[in-house]
Amino acid sequence: MLFRRAVVLGGSIAGLMAARVLSDHAEQVLIIDRDDLAGLPPEPAPRPGVPQGSQVHALLPSGINQLQRWFPGFLDEALAAGAVNPPPGTNRFYLDGELRDEPPGDPDAKALISSRPFLEALIRRRVLGRANVRTVRGRAEGLVLDRETVAGVRYDGIEEAADFVVDATGRSSRLSEWIEAHGFAKPEMKRMGIRLNYATALFRRPADPAVWTCISIANPGPGRVARIAGLTPIEGDRWTMLVSGYADDRPGRDPEEYRRRCLTDFPPDFGAVATTAELVGEVNTYHQADSRRREFHRLRRFPARLVAAGDAVASFNPVYGQGMTSAMLHASALSEYLRGEPDLSRPARSYFRDVKVVVDAAWQVSTTADLALPHVDGPYPKGYRAIRWASGLIFKASMRDHRVNQRLGQVTTLLAHPSALAEPRFLVRALAIGARAA
Ligand SMILES: Cc1cc2nc3c(=O)[nH]c(=O)nc-3n(C[C@H](O)[C@H](O)[C@H](O)COP(=O)(O)OP(=O)(O)OC[C@H]3O[C@@H](n4cnc5c(N)ncnc54)[C@H](O)[C@@H]3O)c2cc1C
Incomplete structure (x- = not known):
C-alpha cells in the first residue's frame, strides 16, 4: 500500500484499468466521472461521456491479454x-476490392467481439466489484497542489484530497491547462490531421449467417478512394457495421443513403447485409479531425503524484483499433511504476517513459499508413521515404508468406513493437519476398 486515497478522473476504459491497478496500492480508489457510472441501466448502452461508444470498437489481442491478466477468467465471462x-x-x-485467402494477422489469436458499451460494462463491473473502489458523479475542474506535488482534485466546486491522481478524461483532457494554471509548462501536443468520418449501424443477425466478420480496406490508388468498412457480430444476435471515409467523403445518418453507400462503395457482403437484414435503431456518425499525442515524457518539470493515461496521452486514427488496448498497456506501465518503489516526491518519469514506448508503437503503425492518404500532409517522421518503402514491401510479403503475416499481425495488434520488423534476418527475408511480389 502506497496511498490512502487515489483519485482517477474519468471512468472509461483507461480510468477503469488505472483504478484496477491502483486498487492494489491504495486503501481507497475514487473514480470521478461526469456520467453516473454506478447508476447506469443494467443493459449496456452508449452513454453521453463516451460519444464514440455507438461506433464499432475492436479489441486487439494484446488488450485481451491485459484483461485476462487483471481480471482472470474475463474472456470466458465475456463469452458467457x-x-x-x-x-x-x-x-x-x-x-x-479483392477477397483475400488469409486475413492479416494471426489466425490463431483469441477474439473478443462485442459492442463497446458491453465491453466497458464488463470491465466496470469487475472494477467496481473491488471492495476499495467507488465512483462518484462529477465534472473534474482542476488540481490541488502542495508546491510541486498533487494533493487533490477539484470537481463540481468540491475539493477532494488525494495522494495520487490519474487523469483519464480522454482526448479532450484539460490536464495541460490545469498544470499550466499552477505555473507548469504544458506538454507539446503533436497532431496529424486525418479528417476521418465514421457511420455505424446495427443489424439483426440470423442464427447461422454465411459471413460473420468482414473487413474491407481500400488503399488510395488510381481509380480507388481510401475507405474502410467492417462488419462484426456482437451480443444480442446483432451485427455492427461501419462504413468510413476521409475528408469530404462523409457518410450521413440517412438509412437509405447508408444502404446505397454499402451497395456501391464496398464489397458485396456489406450491401447484402444492409439490404436484407433488419436495421436496429439509427445510423450513428462520428467525425475525428486528428490523431494526437501529448508529449508528457519531454517535460522537465511536472507535478509529483500525477499521471495521465489513455486518450488523454494519445488518441489515434480509430480504424486501427488501438485506443482501448493502448489504454490497457498504460495501466500495465502504471503497475510497473508503482511496483518499482517509486520516489513519490518526484514526477513519475519512468511511467511516462514506458507509456511513450506504447504510444510510439501505436503512433508509428497508424501514422505510417495515414501518411499515404492524399489529404494527409504530415508531420513526416525522419526517414519517412525509407519507412514507407520498407513497410510497403513487408505488407506485400505478408500477403504471400505466413511468417511475415504473423509478425506483421503481432505488430499491428500491439503484441510486438514495430522494431520487431527491423530485426535484420526477418527484414531481409520480408523485403525479398515483398520485392518478388511487387
Ligand atoms: C469513432 C471511434 C472508434 C473507435 N474505435 C476503436 C476500436 O475499434 N478499438 C479501440 O481499441 N479503440 C477505439 N477507439 C478509441 C477508444 O474509444 C478509446 O481509445 C478508449 O475509449 C480509451 O479512451 P479513454 O478511456 O482514455 O477515454 P474515453 O473513452 O474518451 O473516456 C473519457 C472518460 O472521461 C470522462 N470525462 C471526460 N471529461 C471529464 C471531466 N471533466 N470530469 C469527469 N469525467 C470526465 C468521460 O465521461 C469518459 O467516461 C475509437 C474511438 C473513436 C472516436
Missing part, C-alpha cells in the same frame, strides 16, 4: 455474457 467468437473460416477480408 454474449460476446461472440465466430466459427473458424467465416471471416472475410477484402483488400482493394
Whole structure:
C-alpha cells in the first residue's frame, strides 16, 4: 500500500484499468466521472461521456491479454455474457476490392467481439466489484497542489484530497491547462490531421449467417478512394457495421443513403447485409479531425503524484483499433511504476517513459499508413521515404508468406513493437519476398 486515497478522473476504459491497478496500492480508489457510472441501466448502452461508444470498437489481442491478466477468467465471462467468437473460416477480408485467402494477422489469436458499451460494462463491473473502489458523479475542474506535488482534485466546486491522481478524461483532457494554471509548462501536443468520418449501424443477425466478420480496406490508388468498412457480430444476435471515409467523403445518418453507400462503395457482403437484414435503431456518425499525442515524457518539470493515461496521452486514427488496448498497456506501465518503489516526491518519469514506448508503437503503425492518404500532409517522421518503402514491401510479403503475416499481425495488434520488423534476418527475408511480389 502506497496511498490512502487515489483519485482517477474519468471512468472509461483507461480510468477503469488505472483504478484496477491502483486498487492494489491504495486503501481507497475514487473514480470521478461526469456520467453516473454506478447508476447506469443494467443493459449496456452508449452513454453521453463516451460519444464514440455507438461506433464499432475492436479489441486487439494484446488488450485481451491485459484483461485476462487483471481480471482472470474475463474472456470466458465475456463469452458467457454474449460476446461472440465466430466459427473458424467465416471471416472475410477484402483488400482493394479483392477477397483475400488469409486475413492479416494471426489466425490463431483469441477474439473478443462485442459492442463497446458491453465491453466497458464488463470491465466496470469487475472494477467496481473491488471492495476499495467507488465512483462518484462529477465534472473534474482542476488540481490541488502542495508546491510541486498533487494533493487533490477539484470537481463540481468540491475539493477532494488525494495522494495520487490519474487523469483519464480522454482526448479532450484539460490536464495541460490545469498544470499550466499552477505555473507548469504544458506538454507539446503533436497532431496529424486525418479528417476521418465514421457511420455505424446495427443489424439483426440470423442464427447461422454465411459471413460473420468482414473487413474491407481500400488503399488510395488510381481509380480507388481510401475507405474502410467492417462488419462484426456482437451480443444480442446483432451485427455492427461501419462504413468510413476521409475528408469530404462523409457518410450521413440517412438509412437509405447508408444502404446505397454499402451497395456501391464496398464489397458485396456489406450491401447484402444492409439490404436484407433488419436495421436496429439509427445510423450513428462520428467525425475525428486528428490523431494526437501529448508529449508528457519531454517535460522537465511536472507535478509529483500525477499521471495521465489513455486518450488523454494519445488518441489515434480509430480504424486501427488501438485506443482501448493502448489504454490497457498504460495501466500495465502504471503497475510497473508503482511496483518499482517509486520516489513519490518526484514526477513519475519512468511511467511516462514506458507509456511513450506504447504510444510510439501505436503512433508509428497508424501514422505510417495515414501518411499515404492524399489529404494527409504530415508531420513526416525522419526517414519517412525509407519507412514507407520498407513497410510497403513487408505488407506485400505478408500477403504471400505466413511468417511475415504473423509478425506483421503481432505488430499491428500491439503484441510486438514495430522494431520487431527491423530485426535484420526477418527484414531481409520480408523485403525479398515483398520485392518478388511487387
Ligand atoms: C469513432 C471511434 C472508434 C473507435 N474505435 C476503436 C476500436 O475499434 N478499438 C479501440 O481499441 N479503440 C477505439 N477507439 C478509441 C477508444 O474509444 C478509446 O481509445 C478508449 O475509449 C480509451 O479512451 P479513454 O478511456 O482514455 O477515454 P474515453 O473513452 O474518451 O473516456 C473519457 C472518460 O472521461 C470522462 N470525462 C471526460 N471529461 C471529464 C471531466 N471533466 N470530469 C469527469 N469525467 C470526465 C468521460 O465521461 C469518459 O467516461 C475509437 C474511438 C473513436 C472516436
